[in-house]
Amino acid sequence: MKPRKMLVFWCSLLGLIVAMTLLSGPLATHPVNEMDLDAVYSPPGNGHLLGTDHLGRDVFSRLLEGGKVTLAVASLSVALSFVIGIVYGGISGYVGGWTDSVMMRILEALISIPSLVLVLGFQAIMQGGMWGMTFIIGVTGWFTTARIVRSEFIRLKDAEYVKMAKMFGTPLWKIITGHLLRNSLPPLFVVTIFNLAGAIFIEVSLSFLGIGIPPAIPSWGNMLYNAQNDLLIGAWWIGVFPGFLIFLTILSINFIGEALKDPGRRRFHA
Amino acid sequence: MTVKWIGKRMMLGILVLLIVSFLSFFIMNAGPGSSATAYYGGNAQTLTASEKERISKEFGLDRPLIMQYGSWLKETLKGNLGMSAKEGRPVTSILGERLPNTLLLFGVSMFFIILGSVWLGMAAGMKPGSLLDRGLSTFSIASSSIPPFWLGILFIYLFSVMLGILPSSGTRSLSGEGGFVDKLRHLIMPASVVVLTHVGLYARFLQESVKSEIGSYYVMAAKANGVEEREIRRGVLRNAFIPYLNYLGMTVPSFFGGSVIVEALFAWSGLGQLLVKSVMVKDYPLLMGGIMLTGLIVIVTLLIIDVLMYMLDPKLRRGELGG
Numbered sequence: 011m012k013p014r015k016m017l018v019f020w021c022s023l024l025g026l027i028v029a030m031t032l033l034s035g036p037l038a039t040h041p042v043n044e045m046d047l048d049a050v051y052s053p054p055g056n057g058h059l060l061g062t063d064h065l066g067r068d069v070f071s072r073l074l075e076g077g078k079v080t081l082a083v084a085s086l087s088v089a090l091s092f093v094i095g096i097v098y099g100g101i102s103g104y105v106g107g108w109t110d111s112v113m114m115r116i117l118e119a120l121i122s123i124p125s126l127v128l129v130l131g132f133q134a135i136m137q138g139g140m141w142g143m144t145f146i147i148g149v150t151g152w153f154t155t156a157r158i159v160r161s162e163f164i165r166l167k168d169a170e171y172v173k174m175a176k177m178f179g180t181p182l183w184k185i186i187t188g189h190l191l192r193n194s195l196p197p198l199f200v201v202t203i204f205n206l207a208g209a210i211f212i213e214v215s216l217s218f219l220g221i222g223i224p225p226a227i228p229s230w231g232n233m234l235y236n237a238q239n240d241l242l243i244g245a246w247w248i249g250v251f252p253g254f255l256i257f258l259t260i261l262s263i264n265f266i267g268e269a270l271k272d273p274g275r276r277r278f279h280a
Numbered sequence: 281m282t283v284k285w286i287g288k289r290m291m292l293g294i295l296v297l298l299i300v301s302f303l304s305f306f307i308m309n310a311g312p313g314s315s316a317t318a319y320y321g322g323n324a325q326t327l328t329a330s331e332k333e334r335i336s337k338e339f340g341l342d343r344p345l346i347m348q349y350g351s352w353l354k355e356t357l358k359g360n361l362g363m364s365a366k367e368g369r370p371v372t373s374i375l376g377e378r379l380p381n382t383l384l385l386f387g388v389s390m391f392f393i394i395l396g397s398v399w400l401g402m403a404a405g406m407k408p409g410s411l412l413d414r415g416l417s418t419f420s421i422a423s424s425s426i427p428p429f430w431l432g433i434l435f436i437y438l439f440s441v442m443l444g445i446l447p448s449s450g451t452r453s454l455s456g457e458g459g460f461v462d463k464l465r466h467l468i469m470p471a472s473v474v475v476l477t478h479v480g481l482y483a484r485f486l487q488e489s490v491k492s493e494i495g496s497y498y499v500m501a502a503k504a505n506g507v508e509e510r511e512i513r514r515g516v517l518r519n520a521f522i523p524y525l526n527y528l529g530m531t532v533p534s535f536f537g538g539s540v541i542v543e544a545l546f547a548w549s550g551l552g553q554l555l556v557k558s559v560m561v562k563d564y565p566l567l568m569g570g571i572m573l574t575g576l577i578v579i580v581t582l583l584i585i586d587v588l589m590y591m592l593d594p595k596l597r598r599g600e601l602g603g
Contacts, residue, residue: 118292119299122582124537127555127574131304134559134567211427215541218429219556234430238545241437242448249437253430261425268421 017269024262027255031077040068042075042228054247061247063236073252076228081259083144083223084209090148091209092202095155100186102156103163110160121153129212130221139224143216147209154201162194203267207260214256230256282590289586293579300575301356301568305349308564356572362565366558371569374554379573381451382550385539386577388467389474394528396475397482401524402517404483405490416487420480428477428538432545435469449547470546474539485527489520522593529585533578551577 102113132146216222217231237249361371404416440448540552558567
């Protein structure tokens, strides 16, 4: 496939998934938490498109609703890490000197901790609901963003037009937002897309481990967490469908990121 | 020169560990539930204010945080990581029991990832435009998008539930005599999940650096002079291996984080599973110790990679790139 066509294909697939989760209200065939104890572990078909779980809840409807939760947590946390990354990287890159060195050493230390472990540390003290999760993923996900903003700012701050703007007495905030930040957007955009895949991954992982989103709220990770035991008695559909949807979502995001990264590969290698 | 360079790297590693400990100590102690009340679990709510105060005094929790950190650091340097709040045993001995399992899983999967990715990356990179070359990028993106725990679930369903040929969890059979072979049987599934979800990523990286080496003048000159294919391969691999090692180093932390989940899924009693458990029961001393040990493993791995790079890269040895 041509790169252009591929981009369109993966964008549409991702769009379809997002749209389906957003429209979970009208699309769901059953209420999310409706239990049907007569139809426990019923396989796909028989009035339940993708079968039912251990409480007789409809897998398809929960899948849509769960996607909404997972995607909302992921997007909000990425927005948070976007902001933190820009502020941290921006200060480090613009101020430079020993401030930059200190901030970079701290960043290096943070990067060398497995982010999942860092998340676990936070989770131990918060164990909140959705908002807590969003906060934790956001607060631990800004490292690459900060690095890119820093290197872009360092590259751009000595550019002719920035010097010119300074000479004309353009206010600092205008130089930063209008010149530096604006021109760092393309690589930032790409890294943010990959961050989104990462955020989904962390939410799903934590919920899967049973320490993420409270079990009462359906999310893709929570569904997989419940599916672990169902699997052993042969109810494969409870685990296979949410996992496949997670896979498709992350796959489309990664392909979109790759497609956008490619044209200017050298520039984006920070 | 060499000693100085390695010393500098080690200092950096120690600094990183210090920052890690400092951060995680403060994060954990900023939270509402103190480890003193965690000690009492569900009974914590029934404690009166004066009892809480007494406990805080006993554990030294009434002192300023920075002082607490100081004494934690002092004890840690002596090799004392405190007592697990839940199990009542020294953290170091619990960690000691878990460490071999984690290192086994980490080491085995790392070995196969390097082996597989070098083989795939070389094969694909040396023949630009071939099917393997074109297929590898797609395979790499696809395989790294699979959530490892989902692949694990599918494996368990396939190999344990349906075929019944591999154990679904644990590090040894409960009924069997145990032993090395038994452990290996338990290792197969977790290790293959880690390898399969990572090998593509590294193979692709090597493939791209091999491709950029192949186009360079020294390869063309060598070919023109009739240097044997095998010799060329060796030269290309050697040069492409340096950025590959660097990439390996960069991704070790996230790689290690991924194995946490795999450990938990397969009930592989290693550090990762321990970390998850200590989060669930809010066992702060144990969690703190686990994080520090994880950090140490990552730092040591990075150090090994650094030394390898130093040995391979003459530019580094001559100090051209700076430490």
